[in-house]
Amino acid sequence: METRIFFNPGDSIANIHDYNEAVRKGQIFKREREADDLVIAKGPDDEEYAIFYAKDAQPxxxxxxxxxxxxxxxV
Structure with missing residues (x-):
């Protein structure tokens, strides 16, 4: 499910170098805060994964x- 999408880096909930850790933190964040849908996205530098609210995506x-x-x- 690789989709390219635009996000403002300042809107990220977290930036993490490890994909599995990003998924785990996203799941915890969503469960604890009853958050809207989240996405784990690979950054433009290919070094970090960012967690964003899905609604913050820009066309x-x-x-x-x-x-x-x-x-x-x-998530």
């Missing part, structure tokens, strides 16, 4: 701060 870049992320998992 196209609106500002220079918006970057392309590759969605790896929906």
């Amino acid at each position: 196209e870049p609106k500002a220079n701060k918006v970057k392309v992320y590759e969605v790896k998992k929906r």
Whole structure:
């Protein structure tokens, strides 16, 4: 399910280098806060995974701060 999508890096809930840790933290965050749908996305630098609210996805870049992320998992 690899989908490229635009996110503002400042909207991320967390940035983590390990994919499995990102998934685990996303699941914990969602359960504890009864959060909306989350996505685990690989950053544009291919070094970090970021956790975002799915609703923060942008169909196209609106500002220079918006970057392309590759969605790896929906939580």
